[in-house]
Amino acid sequence: MRFEQQVALVTGAASGIGRALVQRFVTEGAAVVAVDIVEAPLKALVTELELQGAKVTACVANVASDNDVEAMLTTATSTYGRLDILCNNAGIMDLMTPAADVPLDLWERVLAINLNGPFLACRRAIPLFLEQGSGSIVNTASEAGLRGGSAGTAYTVSKHGVVGLTKSIAFHYGERGIRCNAVCPGSVATAIGAGSGTPHEAGLSRVMPFIQGSAPSRIAAPEEIAAAIAFLASKDAGYLNGAILPVDGGWFAA
Ligand SMILES: NC(=O)c1ccc[n+]([C@@H]2O[C@H](COP(=O)([O-])OP(=O)(O)OC[C@H]3O[C@@H](n4cnc5c(N)ncnc54)[C@H](O)[C@@H]3O)[C@@H](O)[C@H]2O)c1
Numbered sequence: 001m002r003f004e005q006q007v008a009l010v011t012g013a014a015s016g017i018g019r020a021l022v023q024r025f026v027t028e029g030a031a032v033v034a035v036d037i038v039e040a041p042l043k044a045l046v047t048e049l050e051l052q053g054a055k056v057t058a059c060v061a062n063v064a065s066d067n068d069v070e071a072m073l074t075t076a077t078s079t080y081g082r083l084d085i086l087c088n089n090a091g092i093m094d095l096m097t098p099a100a101d102v103p104l105d106l107w108e109r110v111l112a113i114n115l116n117g118p119f120l121a122c123r124r125a126i127p128l129f130l131e132q133g134s135g136s137i138v139n140t141a142s143e144a145g146l147r148g149g150s151a152g153t154a155y156t157v158s159k160h161g162v163v164g165l166t167k168s169i170a171f172h173y174g175e176r177g178i179r180c181n182a183v184c185p186g187s188v189a190t191a192i193g194a195g196s197g198t199p200h201e202a203g204l205s206r207v208m209p210f211i212q213g214s215a216p217s218r219i220a221a222p223e224e225i226a227a228a229i230a231f232l233a234s235k236d237a238g239y240l241n242g243a244i245l246p247v248d249g250g251w252f253a254a
Pocket residue numbers: 011012013014015016017018035036037038061062063064089090091092093113140141142143184185186187188189190191192193222
């Protein structure tokens with residue numbers, strides 16, 4: 001099993017890609033700290049996995065809060081004694097709103113969760129990894145981190161930021177045993193758009209033809225993204241550092 005004796009922390013663990021990732025890590029032998037801002041589905045997942053004998057701990061936290069981020073990392077070290085893998089996966093959409101129409105509160109919320117969240121967690125995990133002499137970070141960016149036409153401005157900027165964060169950490173810490181990589185999923189069958197509000201009409205009608213014209217017809221299952229994240233997190237990817245991996249059925253190649 002690839003992750004035996006290893007401890008992984010996954011944010012956005014209650015749903016979609018994060019949920020599939022927790023299941024994947026557990027199946028491959030890791031102890032997991034499963035983090036989400038929403039308590040009930042997180043606790044339900046953890047209870048289900050514990051009944052199967054998994055080592056998994058629920059941690060309710062907001063990745064945009066530095067205090068919560070500190071607490072989630074402390075949960076890993078106080079429960080399992082170490083942390084080997086950090087997966088910054090929690091994220092929200094932005095209603096496809098183009099720059100001039102982005103309300104300030106939407107901009108701040110999207111950037112706080114999608115970009116500050118990964119930064120805050122990396123900032124606190126890197127010293128732990130340096131002390132241990134090793135550590136692997138995998139950030140969930142997006143197709144919107146690679147191009148301008150697949151989401152609104154706030155989401156696009158946040159995911160381009162995640163790509164930059166990934167490369168910067170790889171550059172600064174690679175020689176000291178830390179790898180930092182990112183996946184850029186295309187369209188994935190998750191709850192991410194559900195209940196976030198009415199999409200911006202003009203933004204949506206501009207983006208959709210580009211998505212429909214170039215994206216592969218098949219939508220990914222969350223497990224397919226989780227498999228790629230697990231690969232990047234694992235020693236199988238020991239020589240990958242700073243890699244920005246599209247996991248999009250060929251969308252970015254078009
Ligand atoms: N679904 C897609 O098509 C797609 C495509 C590209 C990238 N992504 C990225 O994949 C990641 C996972 O999204 P998903 O599609 O699985 O969506 P999802 O909505 O199914 O899961 C996201 C999880 O993040 C949690 N979350 C939201 N804000 C949080 C916060 N402040 N603190 C802690 N947890 C928080 C939610 O409660 C939810 O459980 C996101 O970063 C998203 O941007 C998704």
